[in-house]
Amino acid sequence: MNPPKISAAQLAILLFLARLMHTMIFRVTDFDSGTPIMLGLAASTLIEALLMIPAAAYASKSIRGEAALPKPVRLLYSLYFTVIAGGTAALFAEFLHREFSGTVPPTAAIILIALAAGYCAYAGIEGIARAGAVVFILFAALFLSMVAVSEGKFNWLNLRPMTRDGLPHFSKYLFESLSSSWQIPMLVLLGSKLRRNPAGAAYGFLALKFLAIETLLLLITLVLWRYVGVLGYPIYALGAFAKSDFIQRFDPINMLVWAINCTLVSALYICISSEPVKSRSKGAVIFSALAAAFALYEYKRGLRYDETWFLVFKLLGVLILGTVVPLCAMAINKFKSGKGALTA
Amino acid sequence: MAENDLNKCRIPVPPRAEAAVSAVKKLFGDSADLNAARAEVSGIKCAVLTLEGMVSTADLTKILFEPMRSYNQKNAEPADVFKYLGGAAICSTETAAVNYIDEAAERLCSGYAVVFIHGMSRGLAFSAQGFKARSVGESDSEPNIKGTREALNDSLRTSMSIIRRRIKSPRLRFELIRAGKIANIELCIVYLEGKTPKGLVDETRKSLEKIDSDLVLTSGGIIPYMTGSSGTFFSGVSTTERPDVLCSKINEGRIAVLIDGVPFAVTAPALFIENFQVVDDYAERSYFATFQRFIRFAAFFISALLPGLYVAAAVFHPEVLSRSLLLNLIASEERTPYPLVAEMIIVIVMFEILREAGIRLPRAVGGAVSIVGGLVIGDAAVSSGIISAPLLIIIGITATSAFVVPGLNSQITILRVLNVAAGGFFGFFGIALLGTAALVNACATDSYAVPYTAPLTPFTLRAMKDAVLRLRKAERGTKDTVESLRGSLR
Amino acid sequence: MKKAYFLAAFFLLAFLLSGCKGSGEVxxxxxxxxxxxxxxxxxxxxxxxxxxGRADESGPTDADxxxxxxxxxxxxxxxxxxxxxxxxxxxxxxxxxxxxxxxxxxxxxxxxxxxxxxxxxxxxxxxxxxxxxxxxxxxxxxxxxxxxxxxxxxxxxxxxxxxxxxxxxxxxxxxxxxxxxxxxxxxxxxxxxxxxxxxxxxxxxxxxxxxxxxxxxxxxxNGCGPETDSDSAAGISLLKGSTRALEFLVESKNGSADIRLDKVRSSRKIRIENGLPEISINISGRYTVRASTGDMTDDEIKKLSEKALLELCSSGYEYISSGDLFEIKKMMIKYEGDYFRSKKDSIGEIIQKTTFNVRASLFKY
Structure with missing residues (x-):
């Protein structure tokens, strides 16, 4: 049996979809101005580029088979991504409940997402990576069609310069954006599944993320302005002002594509979480059940996107699992190999 | 181990011709179609065994009986007769010595005549196949306009000759193996030396050698052994009865397996994209062929998704529908007694019943079924208010679209029903989950280490000239092989 | 088999939790x-x-x-x-x-x-x-x-x-x-x-x-302001820079012409002049004479059209005291941020003192 391998482009797209999913469930109630958020995203991308260095280096070693995490540490990663999967499902269920209350109850939505994601995780990383490219195309098509039939007009007066008043928004978004960059620990884990070029995947993802989300934010600022706060979900809001004779409203189409992405991204989290379990089917069942349980608990408890513990947990995960652990692992490996050479 | 057991129970050919005949008869349980003719060749008793209808009597007379009668040697020994018959005197395409009774039985089943010579503990088998086979006809399941009118045949040898006529190259290989514990059917692996990876040939051979079923009566008898993994919704192998399609696939470095008695060849690896390619594409102008491919893609999505999307939009997301469509739908649904989901499922089931009846019934009656179906569904159901007119239009479009991509018919049918259920109960959300699961399943399917969804994903730009598009370049130069697709681990 | 049971149970659970169906029939x-x-x-x-409406056999239904x-x-x-x-x-x-x-x-x-x-x-x-x-x-x-x-x-x-x-x-x-x-x-x-x-x-x-x-x-x-006629509304639209097309009549002693203006573009710039905001607007567009009486020359029509635009603008300007109709605050925040912050408390009064400097240049189609 050939070992499963994915390409750098596929990985970059997967990481991008994970980030985009997170942006989708980012809920705003007070959209003061797009500029601090856009600058916050730019600053966060720069910091992420630095934090990516150890992860990319570790991924390189993984490709060559020179790095492997000890099982307890690996389980920490699994736990982290199970929580992220649960959080994603819970927040998506919340979105469904708010915007499409008659469609499916949140509890059922979480169970169904876990089921579908569990199945996709069982299908393996290669299937998810290939499907990721299709979902990416779907997104692009949806985005372009929404822009094409948007009834909004660009109001360039909405694009204000950054002032001191915007600093709290800037720092808040910078913190939120950094805490949402768990694609760095994902790179650490997915390095071993990569054929080559982890740096290309990492920086390709960052470039893609920066361009796409900045464009989306710019469009939202120019077209929707503070009405975004009324709709709550910025990217979803873009479809709320699009209309055509053929498709009267784009909101449900938007939801359809987001639901696909939510399932795919949750499947990715479950897939990488379940890797320590030898049987792929058992791993998928265990971790999708865990993610569903966490999502149900958090939904009932009323998890919010900007809840402090959730943000801190995510940020700690990014720093420790994305940067500290790979650095330590590489240092230990180097020490061991140095010792081995001396002994020899 | 199994091989040794088989050797143990093998009965050597007894030196007495009559004893050998009795042994064969015993093995066949005195089967009525086993014929035994006695003759004397230069005073030596011989028995000629054949199976009724498996050999050509005329050929046998010419190649065996006439030489036997003309051989006249004084004091001839059994070994002389054996040497004579096994030598140049007999003009058979294949002559083989037979040492065991079961070996003789095997030859008889393949249309050979077996001769036992009194005094020899070996027999001789002469190829004299002459069974009646269907003549080479047109393809029913894959009709075309500008391609060949010939289809593969039930007879393996005929099919082999049909292929050989299209690839007149010594690089074309036919490799025979046997399958089926009881049937012992001949299978033929077809490939092009230098184009088909050796690993693919070895892997196919190995998987075919693993066949442990008693009979192989359809291509479905070998497909599970070739695809290996279970749980894939889409098939990693495909079938064709068109020799031109088969040759084209072989030229792309794929492998084909012919089955004796089955007019369909199984080809591997199979790609999703090939369901949208037809022979006529290459006979048309490239812009038109490309347009037709887009139509086929659209037809696939329409037939699998449209009923589900329609139900989901009508029940959960009416804001998606354009005003006039929504109003027509509401006005029509006012008259119908069933909920929209139930209505849709009823019509789909009715359509599938009619389709099945159309296939199974004799052709003359099949047409009548279509008329009755059209009348029942199209007119009576709508005018009596059981089914709404927009829904019928949706099903009409869906059904017609499904016929455009026959290779994916089974998947489309199941997806359609599941989509209606998912859309009816959970709206677009349900369709999204189902769609993702189906998409990942398709993407995770590998056929002999080639991704089923290649060259779409993983994307191979070079292959696009003959994938979604059909550019003029695709006709020129050497054809790309499947192993050159991105993501292929072969 | 066990797996199939589990899967069926999960689907059943999800189905039951969905309350059978959340939405009604169409x-x-x-x-x-x-x-x-x-x-x-x-x-x-x-x-x-x-x-x-109800479906009948007369054809498609629409809102009529x-x-x-x-x-x-x-x-x-x-x-x-x-x-x-x-x-x-x-x-x-x-x-x-x-x-x-x-x-x-x-x-x-x-x-x-x-x-x-x-x-x-x-x-x-x-x-x-x-x-x-x-x-x-x-x-x-x-x-x-x-x-x-x-x-x-x-x-x-x-x-x-x-x-x-x-x-x-x-x-x-x-x-x-x-x-x-x-x-x-x-x-x-x-x-x-x-x-x-x-x-x-x-x-x-x-x-x-x-x-x-x-x-x-x-x-x-805060509520309701005055009512405007359609000329003033057209002026407000011009001053706001949101007009894309306009129709009006020009008259002189030589006759009259019905003018259709399209591809209208307005560029607006704000600057602080003598401590108060001044907005310069350049309006450009192409005009078509839809109907005319008398013998007005092209040049005359052009000049009269430009003059008509300025008159419309001035009738729109009369409503400067009815709140921030022309996005003046937004312009100040974007281009004169320091000024805006220094005058934040009295911005409502300042907006009412804004002056407009309008230039119109049209060309014939």
């Missing part, structure tokens, strides 16, 4: 095409133009005079009226297809905020237009007009044409919310007016009714 929805709001003793009387009816429901709030309509009809009220919200001008004094709050929380499309109507909204929504019943499509068409011709400003829910609620600006909301048919020449009066947009009401975040 025919159980009451599709609302337009909403008209009138005052009542306590709250509002809301007129809903709804679809009430034979298939729409106007239903009335009263409530202290619009939400309550909607609930009452639901109870009265036994159908789920579907607002997703609503084309127009008409509010009686008798309700101008209470402002738009309450209505916008309702619209934001309902399923109404963010891009739906809000307009006032003269007199009873109920009568407007169910009127019989010269060109047929006042269906939502027809009313929306009338409104859109007025906006297209530069005689009214766009007033969608999203635009009004951003302006009135978030930016503290003012907005000119068009008024749909029904008039009795004119004398047909033989002394009798036509009974059919005409409808058109001849005025706009300026709404401020």
């Amino acid at each position: 025919q159980r929805r009451l599709v609302v095409h337009a909403i008209g709001v009138d005052p009542a003793d306590e709250g509002f009387i809301v007129s809903y133009q709804v679809f009430a 005079e034979s298939t729409v009816v106007t239903l009335l429901a009263a409530g202290r709030t619009l939400g309550e009226a909607e609930e009452n309509l639901r109870l009265k009809t036994g159908k789920e009220v579907f607002l997703g297809d609503c084309e127009l919200i008409l509010i009686s001008d008798k309700l101008r004094e209470i402002g738009l905020m309450g209505f916008l709050d309702y619209l934001k929380s309902s399923d109404v499309y963010s891009g739906v237009s809000v307009a006032y109507c003269r007199g009873s909204a109920s009568e407007t929504v169910s009127a019989k007009l010269k060109q047929g019943s006042a269906t939502a499509i027809l009313l929306r068409g009338v409104l859109e044409e007025a906006i297209m011709c530069g005689r009214a400003l766009s007033s969608r829910v999203i635009e009004l919310t951003n302006a009135l609620e978030f930016d503290g600006e003012s907005a000119a909301v068009p008024v749909l007016e029904m008039t009795l048919g004119r004398d047909n020449g033989d002394g009798s009066t036509l009974t059919e009714t005409d409808i058109g947009v001849y005025h706009s009401i300026i709404m401020t975040p």
Whole structure:
């Protein structure tokens, strides 16, 4: 049996979809101005580029088979991504409940997402990576069609310069954006599944993320302005002002594509979480059940996107699992190999 | 181990011709179609065994009986007769010595005549196949306009000759193996030396050698052994009865397996994209062929998704529908007694019943079924208010679209029903989950280490000239092989 | 097999949790095409133009005079009226297809905020237009007009044409919310007016009714401002830089010409002059003479057209005191941030002292 391998482009797209999913469930109630958020995203991308260095280096070693995490540490990663999967499902269920209350109850939505994601995780990383490219195309098509039939007009007066008043928004978004960059620990884990070029995947993802989300934010600022706060979900809001004779409203189409992405991204989290379990089917069942349980608990408890513990947990995960652990692992490996050479 | 057991129970050919005949008869349980003719060749008793209808009597007379009668040697020994018959005197395409009774039985089943010579503990088998086979006809399941009118045949040898006529190259290989514990059917692996990876040939051979079923009566008898993994919704192998399609696939470095008695060849690896390619594409102008491919893609999505999307939009997301469509739908649904989901499922089931009846019934009656179906569904159901007119239009479009991509018919049918259920109960959300699961399943399917969804994903730009598009370049130069697709681990 | 049982159990669980079905059948929805709001003793009387057609064999169904009816429901709030309509009809009220919200001008004094709050929380499309109507909204929504019943499509068409011709400003829910609620600006909301048919020449009066947009009401975040005629609305639109096309008549002693202006572009720049904001506007566009009498030269028509534009602008400028109609605050925040911060407390008064320097240059098509 050939070992499963994915390409750098596929990985970059997967990481991008994970980030985009997170942006989708980012809920705003007070959209003061797009500029601090856009600058916050730019600053966060720069910091992420630095934090990516150890992860990319570790991924390189993984490709060559020179790095492997000890099982307890690996389980920490699994736990982290199970929580992220649960959080994603819970927040998506919340979105469904708010915007499409008659469609499916949140509890059922979480169970169904876990089921579908569990199945996709069982299908393996290669299937998810290939499907990721299709979902990416779907997104692009949806985005372009929404822009094409948007009834909004660009109001360039909405694009204000950054002032001191915007600093709290800037720092808040910078913190939120950094805490949402768990694609760095994902790179650490997915390095071993990569054929080559982890740096290309990492920086390709960052470039893609920066361009796409900045464009989306710019469009939202120019077209929707503070009405975004009324709709709550910025990217979803873009479809709320699009209309055509053929498709009267784009909101449900938007939801359809987001639901696909939510399932795919949750499947990715479950897939990488379940890797320590030898049987792929058992791993998928265990971790999708865990993610569903966490999502149900958090939904009932009323998890919010900007809840402090959730943000801190995510940020700690990014720093420790994305940067500290790979650095330590590489240092230990180097020490061991140095010792081995001396002994020899 | 199994091989040794088989050797143990093998009965050597007894030196007495009559004893050998009795042994064969015993093995066949005195089967009525086993014929035994006695003759004397230069005073030596011989028995000629054949199976009724498996050999050509005329050929046998010419190649065996006439030489036997003309051989006249004084004091001839059994070994002389054996040497004579096994030598140049007999003009058979294949002559083989037979040492065991079961070996003789095997030859008889393949249309050979077996001769036992009194005094020899070996027999001789002469190829004299002459069974009646269907003549080479047109393809029913894959009709075309500008391609060949010939289809593969039930007879393996005929099919082999049909292929050989299209690839007149010594690089074309036919490799025979046997399958089926009881049937012992001949299978033929077809490939092009230098184009088909050796690993693919070895892997196919190995998987075919693993066949442990008693009979192989359809291509479905070998497909599970070739695809290996279970749980894939889409098939990693495909079938064709068109020799031109088969040759084209072989030229792309794929492998084909012919089955004796089955007019369909199984080809591997199979790609999703090939369901949208037809022979006529290459006979048309490239812009038109490309347009037709887009139509086929659209037809696939329409037939699998449209009923589900329609139900989901009508029940959960009416804001998606354009005003006039929504109003027509509401006005029509006012008259119908069933909920929209139930209505849709009823019509789909009715359509599938009619389709099945159309296939199974004799052709003359099949047409009548279509008329009755059209009348029942199209007119009576709508005018009596059981089914709404927009829904019928949706099903009409869906059904017609499904016929455009026959290779994916089974998947489309199941997806359609599941989509209606998912859309009816959970709206677009349900369709999204189902769609993702189906998409990942398709993407995770590998056929002999080639991704089923290649060259779409993983994307191979070079292959696009003959994938979604059909550019003029695709006709020129050497054809790309499947192993050159991105993501292929072969 | 065990796996299959587990999977089936999960699906069953999800299905049961879904409450079997969260949404009703499509025919159980009451599709609302337009909403008209009138005052009542306590709250509002809301007129809903709804679809009430049934399929027949005569062809496709659409919202026309034979298939729409106007239903009335009263409530202290619009939400309550909607609930009452639901109870009265036994159908789920579907607002997703609503084309127009008409509010009686008798309700101008209470402002738009309450209505916008309702619209934001309902399923109404963010891009739906809000307009006032003269007199009873109920009568407007169910009127019989010269060109047929006042269906939502027809009313929306009338409104859109007025906006297209530069005689009214766009007033969608999203635009009004951003302006009135978030930016503290003012907005000119068009008024749909029904008039009795004119004398047909033989002394009798036509009974059919005409409808058109001849005025706009300026709404401020705090309530209601003055009413403008269509010339002033066109001026406001020009000063705001939102005009794309305009039609007007120019006259001189040599004759008159009916001018159609399109591809109108406005570039606006703000600067602080003598401690107060001054906005320079350059209006350009191409004009077409649709009809003319007398023998006016091209040059004369061009000059008169440019002059007419300036006159329209000056009639729009008269409403400078009706709140921030021209996005002056936004311009100051963007281009004169320091000035804005230093004058933040008195910005309302400063806006009223803004001067405009308008230049128009047209070319013939």
